[in-house]
Amino acid sequence: MEKRQITIKDIAKALAISPSTVSRSLSDHPDISRETKEMVTTYAKKHNYRPNPLATSLRTNRNKTIGVILPEMVHYFFSSVLSGIEDEAEKEGYRILVSHSRENHEREVKCVQAMLEAHVCGVLSSVAKSTSTYDHFQELADNGIPMVFFDRICKGILTDRVVVDDYNGVYSAVDYLVKSGCRRIAFYGSTSQLVISNNRRMGYEDALFKNGVAINPDFIVVCDNYHDALSMTEKLLALPEPPDAFFAVNDETAIGILNVAKKLGYRVPEEIAVCGFTNNSICELSDPTLTSVDQHGYEVGTTAMRLLLDRIRGKRSDEEIASRIIKTKLIVRDSTR
Template sequence: MKKGFTTIKDIARELKVSPSTVSRALKNHPDISEDTKRAVNELAEKLNYQPNAVALSLKRQRSNTIGVIIPEIVHYFFSSVISGIEDVAYEASFNVIICQSNEMADREKANIKTLLANQVDGILVSVSKATKDFSHLEKIKNSEVPLVFYDRIIPGFKADQVIIDDFDASYRATKHLIDIGKKRIAHFAGPKNLLIGQHRKQGYQKALEDAGLPVEEELVFDADSFEKARLAVLKVLESGIAIDGLFAVNDLTAIGAMQTLQKKGIKIPQEVAVVGFSDGRFSGITDPTLTSVDQHGYEMGTVATQLLLKRIHSKEDYPCETKVLNANLIIRGSSVFSP
């Protein structure tokens, strides 16, 4: 037997049968005897035979593979989204190719080229922070490859999408801080070019307005990472800006802020209460534990994949769908003090 990938012809040669007999035996064809099927499958197992995915995709005009582009795999939210995607894809006998943009537009463009070159049947995308030109995403549509956005979407871009109500979730997170008596609430915000950043800031501002509290731009900081949060907290303390509450655009930002505040001797939540967003794995092990908005990443992954598979299998075009998932606030020790 020659080295390399085993083919149907190799199995046929060993068993002295025709390649078509091997092919039908592997497909459990009724015209093939049970003895022949057993012999073929045993030899295929022994020789580690794998069907040629490229040849199969050309034959049936489908690769049974979907592509996924995530901004950063280190975020618990995105890793839980991937779990949801893979579970649904596996049940549907689809493979998943996962690409990471690492929050870079150029990397995102390269990811899309790779996925299209691999003839994926559909693509799930959460756009990077740096993405401002969307021509590479238009290429997906022009290639007639189904596209579904999840979490981070593009305004006006016609495609299926799965999101949460960021405005409402942020409103409720800020209102919680107001309800426990906080009046000088800072917001560590996300990028202005992303809708999620805009909507979370708007929800924060609306909650302040409804409570009769002033909306002060000096309390809003561009900080959406652990390191940026650390620097923002130092800026707050050095400038003498008084805050008693903090709503962060994501959990890592909230944790970075908490740790820096604590290093400076500020008690949480007695002096400054903190709320994060995404309810990742770290939120339950910080000290104190972190109050956070649960984004339901796993559910987002499952719903997005279901939308994509529906679009892949559909023989007719139909209007784009938007699924809005509910998010709930998980209250913990960073906002409620338990002596």
């Protein structure tokens, strides 16, 4: 049986360094020390390493194109992020190649393959809801392609990331609801597979706990879109002691809650308060106008792009992982007291 050819990833694991350090050492990159280069090349020769033609092609033929993988295209937050990315890229003379995973793992894998085939010089990505394995992103790393994750980060790969301060964003909103007189506050969140979902739920629970309000498990549900909010809200409002306030993981879901409450004859915000998350433009158009947490998506985009360009230009070593947290702001409107 023929022995398997070792890869850059194998060398990195054996020498306890990153795949990109191995890649740069083998290509005699000036940022890598002479000692590291000698260590890598000695090991590679000893184990008969032969470069992967595809990987070599990717490293040597990249253009000034940045790959962007979005979970959703029509979501206000992601469109705001994309605007920030595009403006920053244009300012620096880079082009953008946008791909859409539609919250699907298999499609996300295809998006990554498209980025490899396009010879992009870096990738910005927010992970799909259904993604739980990250081999496709590891393939980008193995080919020496810098990555920055934003909002929904990749738990399996240590790389630069830009996240929203989800915990404090939700904490401030729920704290405000409690201080305005609400005591039975429902929480509509996303799947616990996403780091941001868990951070938001913790913000909700801690705000209740620190204000001495009991947590009702029946009020914590997975509901993150308009249509599910219609049926879920009717169900919760039919309880003997229904919620007197709702916090929703995004504004579309909050609008669904608002519409059901009004249809059932509740007065908003006197009887039921509603708060969303994102600060979508629809917040100003709803009746009543919607209180929401501003995520500052545009700033997320510009920050992520700048981090990626710093990485592409070699301004940080592989060991210097950058993490940026974008602060949120509660925008109070007429849907809360």
